[in-house]
Amino acid sequence: xxxxxxxxxxxxxxxxxxxxxxxxxxxxxxxxxxxxxxxxxxxxxxxxxxxxxxxxxxxxxxxxxxxxxxxxxxxxxxxxxxxxxxxxxxxxxxxxxxxxxxxxxxxxxxxxx
Amino acid sequence: xxxxxxxxxxxxxxxxxxxxxxxxxxxxxxxxxxxxxxxxxxxxxxxxxxxxxxxxxxxxxxxxxxxxxxxxxxxxxxxxxxxxxxxxxxxxxxxxxxxxxxxxxxxxxxxxxx
Numbered sequence: 001x002x003x004x005x006x007x008x009x010x011x012x013x014x015x016x017x018x019x020x021x022x023x024x025x026x027x028x029x030x031x032x033x034x035x036x037x038x039x040x041x042x043x044x045x046x047x048x049x050x051x052x053x054x055x056x057x058x059x060x061x062x063x064x065x066x067x068x069x070x071x072x073x074x075x076x077x078x079x080x081x082x083x084x085x086x087x088x089x090x091x092x093x094x095x096x097x098x099x100x101x102x103x104x105x106x107x108x109x110x111x112x113x
Numbered sequence: 114x115x116x117x118x119x120x121x122x123x124x125x126x127x128x129x130x131x132x133x134x135x136x137x138x139x140x141x142x143x144x145x146x147x148x149x150x151x152x153x154x155x156x157x158x159x160x161x162x163x164x165x166x167x168x169x170x171x172x173x174x175x176x177x178x179x180x181x182x183x184x185x186x187x188x189x190x191x192x193x194x195x196x197x198x199x200x201x202x203x204x205x206x207x208x209x210x211x212x213x214x215x216x217x218x219x220x221x222x223x224x225x226x227x
Contacts, residue, residue: 004155033215042117042204043156043218088155099144100169101216103155 002027004091006104013079013111021107023072023089031092032065032072033101036085043088047074079111115139117219119205125225126195133191134222138207145188146206146216147180149173156204162188163210195226 003026013019023032030051035043047056049065049072056063060083062075072089086108090101118137126132138145143164148156159178160170164185174180177195182188192199202223206216 035218042220045215045217048215090155099146099161099163100158101156102158105153106155 002029002091002102004089004102004104006087006089006107009105009107011107011109013076013109015080015111015113016078018078019076021074021076021087021089021109023074023104025070025072025091025102028067028070029091030065030067033090033092034063034072034074035088035090035103037088037106038085046087076109079109081111081113084109084111117205117207117217119203119219119222121222122220123223123225125227127227128197129194131191131193132195132224133189134203134205134224136188136190136205136219138187138205139217142207142209142217143185144208144210144214145182146208147188147190148204148206148218150202150204150221151200159190159203192224195224197226200224200226 005024007022032049034046036046037043047063052067054065060077065072086106088103088106090103120135146161147159150156158171159174160180162182165182177193180190202221204218204221206218208214208216
């Protein structure tokens with residue numbers, strides 16, 4: 001059974017600081033997704049990582065994928081309050097068929113002034 | 114693109130009652146998914162459709178749960194004889210088949226079983 005572990009589960013940061021969220025998964029997969037969820041809202045797709053070494057950046061967020069280590073990272077640069085949300089990583093558990101995602105428990109990020 | 118629409122947003126019911134949720138996917142998407150999310154957890158896969166065909170169901174989907182997607186458009190998820198453990202956010206998502214198509218999620222239906 002595929003397991004996806006995120007850490008930390010809770011992260012309190014000061015504005016302007018940098019930090020990294022880690023996502024480890026237990027079986028081979030070359031498709032990894034990052035989502036953002038605001039309280040009471042749905043999930044918003046941030047990044048889709050499709051191959052070993054993939055790196056994608058959007059604003060202050062950068063995601064990378066190392067399929068050999070079964071590890072993805074979401075790096076936050078110079079955090080701002082608007083980044084406060086829960087961040088989920090998800091792995092395609094269906095061998096690339098993209099219909100069955102296994103999610104981590106999420107990282108609740110709070111950015112303080 | 115009006116997004117994935119789910120109704121109702123909230124449902125409160127008594128244990129033992131039946132409930133039905135509706136999902137309207139993005140119109141050109143042929144895949145539709147149901148996930149369930151409980152507090153403090155990530156979403157868990159329940160089932161998915163390609164067009165009108167239901168192609169996989171999770172073990173989480175007991176025989177009290179049934180999902181349909183008539184004509185490959187909107188979908189309904191029915192829970193019969195609800196139990197308190199069914200209380201959760203039920204999320205619908207849609208995508209195009211193939212490739213690394215992103216899943217677009219709806220806002221969910223929050224079910225509370227009293």
